[in-house]
Amino acid sequence: MHVTQRKNPALKFLSSSIYDTHILNFWAQKINPLWSMDQMLGRITKKEHVAKGMVSLTVECNKRMNYGVAGQHHPVIVEIAGRRLERTYSLTRLDATHVQLTFKTVSGGTVSTWLADMAQIGDIIEFGQPYGDMLCEGYPEKDVVLLAAGSGITPMFSMLHQLAHTGQLAAYHMTLMYWVKHVDEAAFKDQFETWSHQYPNFKYQIFCTQDEGAAARLNEQHVEAYGDLHEHAVFACGPSGFVNSARDLFHAARLFKSEAFTLSPIEITEEGTVTVTLKKSQKIFVIPKNRSILEALEEANERPVYGCRMGICNKCSCNKISGVTTNITNQAEHAEPGSPVRICVNSAKSDLVLDL
Structure with missing residues (x-):
């Protein structure tokens, strides 16, 4: 019994410090910036202009990288002035360890401007899991x-x-x-x-x-x-x-x-307000019909999870328990209860209950 009591504090220390992924990542990256227990990291090895306003970065990826399928998108996370910012880009796999990240510089775009003007050879960027189904692979059509x-x-x-x-x-x-x-x-x-x-x-x-x-x-x-x-x-x-x-x-x-x-949404002509009930948090908001649900909740100081804000990545998707929504990109209405809704590209046409 005495021996067991002596081991427990040691095991607790190991589990809370040495085996903590954040601590391991911190010390591993002191040796090699690409080493990580759980992060998909890449190091910029080449930078070139491929067209007016378009830049390509060649990036060497670590062993954690999930390259996905050609045509998919990856979240790209960079740290700028102490803030972690995420944007979505397509990657081209060049070989076993390198990808090409090509992007257009956007006026006022914080991430694209930083990547184009400030990012240097050797800088580290982080990737998220790939997503998207716009790809040739897996379809028989030739x-x-x-x-x-x-x-x-x-x-x-x-x-x-x-x-x-x-x-x-x-x-x-x-x-x-x-x-x-x-x-x-x-x-x-x-x-x-x-x-x-x-x-x-x-x-x-x-x-x-x-x-x-x-x-x-x-x-x-x-x-x-x-x-x-x-x-x-x-x-x-x-x-x-x-x-x-x-x-x-x-x-x-x-x-x-x-x-x-x-996102170039069709103008929303709906007027008035509706009530949105968030089931998990037990919060109720009155929001305008002429906003995306995400924007309306943000204006009410709620902070739902989101990603691309364009209806692609599905990070903002949640279960619509009841109510009618309108897709602001094509005006399609969805009234089926118990169905997923991407709140970044849908507005509320009636009172809603969301599983948020």
Whole structure:
């Protein structure tokens, strides 16, 4: 009994200090900044401008990295002035330990500006778990149309790079249509040209909408070139207005997947207020109908969990016990009880009970 009593304090000390992941990470990273018990970390090894306003970082990843599937998105976490900030980006896997992170610098964007202007070779960034289902892998369709606008090219490039790297691109009839404002804003042009020569079934077009002889934006004529779409898979990424147009125009496709990297909500004309009850916290709020539920709760000093704020990552998703919501990107109404709702892209049309 005496021996057991002497061991217990030692075991308690070990479990509360030596085996605490935060302490282990702290001391391990004194030796190697990439070492971690539980974090997916990367070290910037290269930085280059790939188009006007677009930067690519080559990042060496640690052994904890979950690379996901080409076309998915990763949360990227950086520390700026003592604050941990998270944004979502597509990654391209280059080899066994390196990824390419390509992003567009956004005016007033804290993270993109820091990555473009302040981040240095050797700096460490953290990744979250990948998510998203806009990917070629796992689908049988081999006639594929890729639609990209602006930085929506990054998941498309990731998918194409992976297919080319594994030799699978030859098995696809792949067409990429890529919209930018000016030709110098088009990223990866040389690589697309190389692939078009290497793989005859891969074709691409770049549309510059604000250069001389401005190209038309996505419209019915771009659809007519494909005739019967019932055997095609269509992937679209860009601003939500572009994605909504693509969804309407290519509705006949056998498979349609899309993601919007900016939220351009349809104007909410609903007036008045509703009551939102948060079941777990037993809080009740009166919120306006013309706001997303997330924004309305934040205005009421509530702090729900969220991620991308664009309806992609599902971090803000919760169970809607009762009530009617309206999707602010397409005006679709959802009245089914007991269904998930992403509060960043839905407004309340009636009184709600949420499992929050």
